Amino acid sequence: MIRVGPQDFDIGAEVRALTAGRTDIGAVVTFSGIVRDVPLELEHYPGMTEKELARIEAEAHRRWPLQASLILHRTGRLLPGDNIVLVIAASAHRQAAFEAASFLMDYLKTRAPFWKKEERNGEAHWVDARESDDEAMKKWE
């Protein structure tokens, strides 16, 4: 499942929604990203964002036996301490859930069309992409 928009999320509620009434899920891994230090504005590419996240999710399901998954990304202005992103991977066993959640984040970080603009000392500037994110992608190739 994919969700993109300004609304905040509750990790517990999202996990319950994915696992309710099921007895084939033994392991749920969530990753949530939180704004550090300074306020930021998230720009994205409506239309492509949803398609790209759906492609990333489909690829994770192709690679691991997942019972359920969620990619949720917020947009707009966010403050330090605010949630930015939530990824959930649910599987029968923990190894698949851990690997899939990590894969989803690595792919999201390098392929999903979002751009952060940070406000530092009264000036807004676009965040540079991190080489370590490209490196993290390579382990899945």
Added chain:
Amino acid sequence: MIRVGPQDFDIGAEVRALTAGRTDIGAVVTFSGIVRDVPLELEHYPGMTEKELARIEAEAHRRWPLQASLILHRTGRLLPGDNIVLVIAASAHRQAAFEAASFLMDYLKTRAPFWKKEERNGEAHWVDARESDDEAMKKWE
């Protein structure tokens, strides 16, 4: 933080408790284990359980730059779909959070003194330890 007992947990509330008021945490990984298939009874070694989980948590903090962590394990009788275990690792960056959460689970699975007794077709039997859990441990040595 360590918590052992019969009470259920809410992942969202636990994450909020760990991260509230902080702007140095950028990444939170949670693992939750859920009962599949059949009811089970969880026996443990009161006293040692808490000490062993605290040792496992301290080792994770020694290996990764963690801002916060939680290991919560339920005891007593649990039904299919019930939560069993929750591990949370919070760090500035996602790689540390993912690795530490995975490490905490692998260590917990092979070192924390809990034993599951499953009820299958009206008969209770002790669950056998899984070789794959011992294998999973080796990657941290």
Added chain:
Amino acid sequence: MKLLYFAWVKEKAGIAEEDVTLPAAISDVAGVIGWLKSRGENYALAFADLALIRCAVDQEHGDLATPVAGASEIAFFPPVTGG
């Protein structure tokens, strides 16, 4: 054909979105960029360092060699920084 610009590419180009008709000779993304740069200083500025430019053709990641024939939407943007 619709052209879209995001983040600092949008700010440098001074435009978020435009409808254009490409010259018939242009066959790939590199051609589109070359043509844009010939249209004004703002594009020359936005596309000055191609190592920092990413693109999508019809909402799928592409590169300089991606064909544009029949495409209805091409987007230009910096490396992504979400998550």
Added chain:
Amino acid sequence: MKLLYFAWVKEKAGIAEEDVTLPAAISDVAGVIGWLKSRGENYALAFADLALIRCAVDQEHGDLATPVAGASEIAFFPPVTGG
């Protein structure tokens, strides 16, 4: 000294906990198990396959060679299956 038994070790031994005074000659966990097996069929049954027995001395994981001198609590149990 307190001895504790958990899971099927407890069920096979038919006892959860007991206070014992070890013979002075016993120095390690292997010695404790040998002594227990000599005390009754129930212990012989519980400790029949040592490959399946795990132990803790004063609430820290040990093995057959772990010294028991001065210990106040020794626990025997199967490989753990929590999580």
